[in-house]
Amino acid sequence: MIELEGLSKRFGAKVAVDHLTFKVRPGVVTGFLGPNGAGKSTTMRMMLDLDNPTSGTVRIDGKHYRDLQEPLKYIGALLDAKAMHGGRSAYNNLLCLAQANRIPESRVAEVLDLVGLTAVARKKTKGFSLGMGQRLGIASALLGDPEILMFDEPVNGLDPEGIHWIRNLMQQLAAEGRTIFVSSHLMSEMALTAGHLIVIGQGRLLADTSMADFIHQNSRSYVRLRSPQQERLRDVIHESGLTAVEAGNGTLEVDGATTERLGELAAEHRIVLHELSAQRASLEEAFMQMTASAVEYHAHSAPGSGPQWAPRDKGA
């Protein structure tokens, strides 16, 4: 288990991490989500004692990282896959790490096999592709057979086969009862991998919830309608006890009704429809809305030229 309490980090005037308190529990993949610059890497670095907190604490199985004897046996991490010595072979990179941490040499071949790098074990790592580098970074995280594993954006730049492999590996490690903490800025990826979610924005905790609850609360289904008689249609919908919200571009959105019911209602009142469609808000959209006010770098797009992530005005 990892426990953060009031963890904060300031770089000069910049508050990168702002009083984070949460627990990462064993037996489940916990996704750590936030837009670029939210403070995920800084938080992970403080968890591994690579950065000093300005205030607050991190405990790994109840202890401070620096008080762990042979920390690789408690916690393994993939932070920067390029942190390997390029002039050494994959085998020798891992061997150095094993020797420095009193891990038996036999474990090196074991983890290389686990990540599928046995065939290139003796090749210098400077010729490795991004995917091979990620696999080697994961092998080094697994070297001490730790109960806790942290991965910072592990699928970045990987092909679909590599993404599938990492996803399965994380789920398998969690099923073995380990604590798995993985950062991403993609909600859609986390939806397929994580059982629990921690969401941050501008260093602050925005959500600490199970994936099932997040999906239940955020994947809203609704019906979209478009009509040349929009005013009339809205009145008819309201008279039937439902609420229609104007959503721009001449469309109305209605929660809690089927397309059949709304189609029949329109027909009954002889209202022409140009669109009648069932919609489901994506989890990515829910995540974007949750973090919208906490995004540090907004892309500036002309109105109507791209997705607008501001929370919808539901009207009175």
Ligand SMILES: Nc1ncnc2c1ncn2[C@@H]1O[C@H](COP(=O)(O)OP(=O)(O)OP(=O)(O)O)[C@@H](O)[C@H]1O
């Ligand atoms: N060493 C540093 N000095 C000054 N500012 C820093 C330093 N490290 C991080 N920051 C700032 O702290 C904030 C959080 O950065 P961090 O890298 O932790 O975010 P992140 O969520 O991991 O983002 P990304 O998804 O882009 O990697 C950013 O505004 C970043 O510019």
